[in-house]
Amino acid sequence: MGSILALDEAMRTLGLLITLLAVSPQMAAEQKPAVPEGTSITSAQVTGFDIDRLSPGLRAEILSLAGTPLKQQRLDELAARIEAERPHHVAAVRTVMDVGGEARVFFVVGRQDQAERDDNINARYTVERAEITGVRDEELTQALRDALSAVIGKRLDSPEADRLRERIEHDLSGYDVSRRIRRGSEAGRIRLLYEARKREPPAWLDFEPLRPGVVFHSEQGWGSYLDLALGTRNVRVTPIAAIDNSDDLVEEYSGYGVRVEARRLGTRRLGASFEWTRFEQDWEFATLDALAIRPDVAALYDTRSTITPLVKFAFTPDLSVAAGVSISELEPPSPATASQSANAFVASIGYDHRWDAASDATHRLGTAFAIRAGSHELESDLSYRKYLGQGTYQFDFGHHHVQATGMAGGITGQAPLFERFTLGDSRTLRGWNKYDIAPLGGDRLIYSSVEYRYRGLALFFDAGSVWDTADQRRFRLSTGFGLHAGPAFLVVGFPLNTDHVTAITALGLRVPGLGARW
Numbered sequence: 001m002g003s004i005l006a007l008d009e010a011m012r013t014l015g016l017l018i019t020l021l022a023v024s025p026q027m028a029a030e031q032k033p034a035v036p037e038g039t040s041i042t043s044a045q046v047t048g049f050d051i052d053r054l055s056p057g058l059r060a061e062i063l064s065l066a067g068t069p070l071k072q073q074r075l076d077e078l079a080a081r082i083e084a085e086r087p088h089h090v091a092a093v094r095t096v097m098d099v100g101g102e103a104r105v106f107f108v109v110g111r112q113d114q115a116e117r118d119d120n121i122n123a124r125y126t127v128e129r130a131e132i133t134g135v136r137d138e139e140l141t142q143a144l145r146d147a148l149s150a151v152i153g154k155r156l157d158s159p160e161a162d163r164l165r166e167r168i169e170h171d172l173s174g175y176d177v178s179r180r181i182r183r184g185s186e187a188g189r190i191r192l193l194y195e196a197r198k199r200e201p202p203a204w205l206d207f208e209p210l211r212p213g214v215v216f217h218s219e220q221g222w223g224s225y226l227d228l229a230l231g232t233r234n235v236r237v238t239p240i241a242a243i244d245n246s247d248d249l250v251e252e253y254s255g256y257g258v259r260v261e262a263r264r265l266g267t268r269r270l271g272a273s274f275e276w277t278r279f280e281q282d283w284e285f286a287t288l289d290a291l292a293i294r295p296d297v298a299a300l301y302d303t304r305s306t307i308t309p310l311v312k313f314a315f316t317p318d319l320s321v322a323a324g325v326s327i328s329e330l331e332p333p334s335p336a337t338a339s340q341s342a343n344a345f346v347a348s349i350g351y352d353h354r355w356d357a358a359s360d361a362t363h364r365l366g367t368a369f370a371i372r373a374g375s376h377e378l379e380s381d382l383s384y385r386k387y388l389g390q391g392t393y394q395f396d397f398g399h400h401h402v403q404a405t406g407m408a409g410g411i412t413g414q415a416p417l418f419e420r421f422t423l424g425d426s427r428t429l430r431g432w433n434k435y436d437i438a439p440l441g442g443d444r445l446i447y448s449s450v451e452y453r454y455r456g457l458a459l460f461f462d463a464g465s466v467w468d469t470a471d472q473r474r475f476r477l478s479t480g481f482g483l484h485a486g487p488a489f490l491v492v493g494f495p496l497n498t499d500h501v502t503a504i505t506a507l508g509l510r511v512p513g514l515g516a517r518w
Helices: 002-023 056-063 072-085 142-151 158-171 285-293
Strands: 041-047 089-097 103-111 126-133 175-183 189-198 213-217 221-227 235-245 252-262 270-282 303-314 319-331 340-356 361-374 384-397 400-413 444-454 457-467 476-485 488-495 504-510
Touching (some): 041 056, 072 089, 072 103, 126 142, 142 158, 158 175, 235 270, 457 488
Antiparallel strands (some): 089 103, 175 189, 213 221, 213 504, 235 252, 252 270, 303 319, 319 340, 340 361, 361 384, 384 400, 476 488, 488 504
């Protein structure tokens, strides 16, 4: 009877998300993850439409997006202004993540009535001169010079001029190219200018992946973790706020913090970050009951304050290392009990590479290995070692997306509860509740997952185990399906190797991304 009620609840939840998707069909059709908020914009262009037909103020605001953090609301406002100025046209925003981790923004503009002839008044004028600025003449091929000469003496054809801009940008590797129209030397004539701007070399170090989200888990309730990036291409300040978040640790925590990052300190190989957080903990009854039986595992705390300075170094654009310390003070529930320090050396190495194959197929491989060592040399009350390795492979081809992930880790010594491993939330071992698996977490972890998506529909299979060294290991399996529409998602998971098959649902809003926080 309990299984039927849980499944009925899952179906009602599924119906709610389907209604949400119906309100936004365009978002549901999106094939690839959205570029995260706060990503640095390298260029902003208008395609399918002559930007000089817009008001000077609107043109300036579009072009000034370069070098600023991406804010989707701002982009939508600019698209709406384009439509307001040109009522017979529609404008859509497209964002593309390049290999360097920056965003390129395109405002795609088209006529509502394609049968109506282009009303661009510039088409009445003859091109008296066509040139490229911003590059040396010796960098231009003879083919480009011939293409420029071919438009001289003809009336302006905007689609042809756009195609020429795309060809110039393709041939001038490392440049962004925009098109401008200027008055000619006499009435009825214009000058066609292509302005080339050298792109800044891609960054070798990435900022910490953002993971904003609001999640509901049918066994664990609502929670949120919000981080918002503010800054420039190479420096970022990220305020952090959490409310009843239990999606990644044993504990449920609420609080705030801030992270400051610089990914270019004199050279693009060197960067640094500093993070400070303060969280208050709530504990599930399952955790409290388990800790009463095994008080030797760890001690409870009401507040956890942490500072983490790190230095990062990139050997190549794909391979980097980080090292620093994590200083945590754990304040106990009782004022009569002294607080504990969990101070650790931290280090990690990560590899992240993306490559394109034939027929529009793309691959991405990300791997990382991290170690955290609680040490008395840092005045830590707890001495322990934590090791964690992770790998993720993604394959995209048209509407098809395949992702395979794997994790393995171990802990020696006595680690605090926030360091212990868990499985069974909205991301891992979906279909299980982590408080039924290991309410205190575990000091051993092994996990793998395979997921296939077509448009917004996903099917997955998860397998993993989390346990303590002194206990017997049990391997758990789950499967299920999901619906994804941009940041909105719904996942329904079913445990396989159990006598009680009960659907567990998770839904909410979350920016997708590759990688994990260590």
